[in-house]
Amino acid sequence: MPTSYKTVYAGGTGEIIEKKSRFIATVIPITSEEEALSFIEQMKKKYWDAAHNCFAYVLGSNHELQRCSDDGEPSKTAGRPMLDVLLGEGIHNTAVVVTRYFGGTLLGTGGLVRAYQGATKEGLANSVIIEKQYGKQLEITTDYNGIGKLQYIASTMNLTILSTDYTDIVKATLLIPPDSLGLFMKKITEATNGRAIMEELDDVFYAFLDQEILIEKA
Template identity: 30%
Template sequence: MTRRYPSTIAAAVEHEIVITKSRFVAHAVPVTGPADAERVIAEIRRAAWDARHHCVAMVTGVLGDQARSSDDGEPSGTAGVPMLEVLRRRELTDVVLVVSRWFGGVKLGAGGLVRAYSTSASEALDRATLVRRAALTEVTIDVEHGDAGRVDNVLRDWVRHHDATLGTTTYGRLATFALAVSAGDLDALRADLAAASAGALVPVVGAETVVDVVQP
C-alpha cells in the first residue's frame, strides 16, 4: 500500500476578519521546520507589534509528526489548539499559522474565541494553494545540448500524464534533466524515452525521496 504524506502550501497567505469589533489577521506560511517557523513568528510579532495576542499553531516534519500551539494570553485552549486542529483536519505539514488579534472592547467568551480563531485559520487556508507530497524516485537523463530543447518538451508533456515532476536542468558537458517519478511509472519512462530517441536516451535511477509534486 502506498503511503500518503501530508500536503503543504505553496506560498504565504494573509487573511483578515472582524468579529464583534475584534480584528483577527491570520498568516499561513510554509516553513522548513521549527526554527524557520520561529523566525516567521518573530517577524509577524515585530510587524504587528500593537496586537494584543499572536496565537500560533504549527505542524512540521515529512509525516507531520511535530506540532506546537500557543494561546499567547488568550484563555487556555481557545486559540492555539483550535488552530492546530484546522491544520490536522486538512492533513497539512510544514506550515505555521499565526493569528494576531486586536481587541475590540467586547469579550467573546470561550466558545466565541474558539470559533473566531478556527474561522480565521480556516479562511486563510482556503486561500492557500496546496502542494501534494509523494515518495518518488529520483531520475536523471543526460542529453546532448543540441537535443536538449526537444527532450525538454518531451519530458514536460510526459510528467503531465504521469505521477512525476520535472526538476532543475543542469548544463555541463551534457544537459542533465532531473525528474522525480513514481516507482510504478519507471518502466513507462524507460519505454517512452527509448521510443522518442531510437533507444539513445537511458534514464539513470537514483534513490526514493519525498518531494513536492508541482505540475508544470
C-alpha cells in the first residue's frame, strides 16, 4: 500500500490553441469507472459538434485501472499521451476529456501529442490537487486526569485529534501517521501508568485543505 497519493479534489478546465485548433481539457475526480464513463458521455453531448473528444482516466491507489481513447485521432497521439500526463504527475482517481475543434491545419503526430498533453496539463493546473497521506485512526479511552496528558503529547508530536467525547470517562480519536504510532502509544502508556485503553480503528488516507480534514478508508 502506498504511503501517499495525489488526486484531484475539485476539477477544472483549461484550453490551448495550436494552429487555430482549440483543445479544451475538462478534468474531474472519480471514484468508479461508471463515473468516468458517464462523464465522458456528458462531454461528448456537450461538445457534440467537436472533431474529437479524447479521454484518459486512472483509478486506484496503485493505478490499477487505466483507460484512454484517441477518438478518431491517429493511434497513440491523444489518449495515451493524456494518460502519460496523469501517470507522470502521479495523479490518481481522475478523468480528463480533451475536446478538439479542428482549425484547418494538420498538426502531425508530434504536434498532436504535444497539444493533447499541453491541454491536459492546463486542465490539471486549473484543478485543485491534494496529496492524501496514509494514516491510522486510534481511539483512546482514559479518565479526566489522562486527557490533559494525551492532548499535550499529541500537540508535541503534531498529531490531530479528530474528536473528544466527554462522559464519565473520556474517549478521543486521533489521526496518526504509521511511523508515529508506536512512539505515541508508548508515551501514552507511560503518562497514564498503563490505564489508558487504546484501540486501532480504520486505516485511512487523509489530507488537509483549508483547515478541513478529508478522510477516506484505505
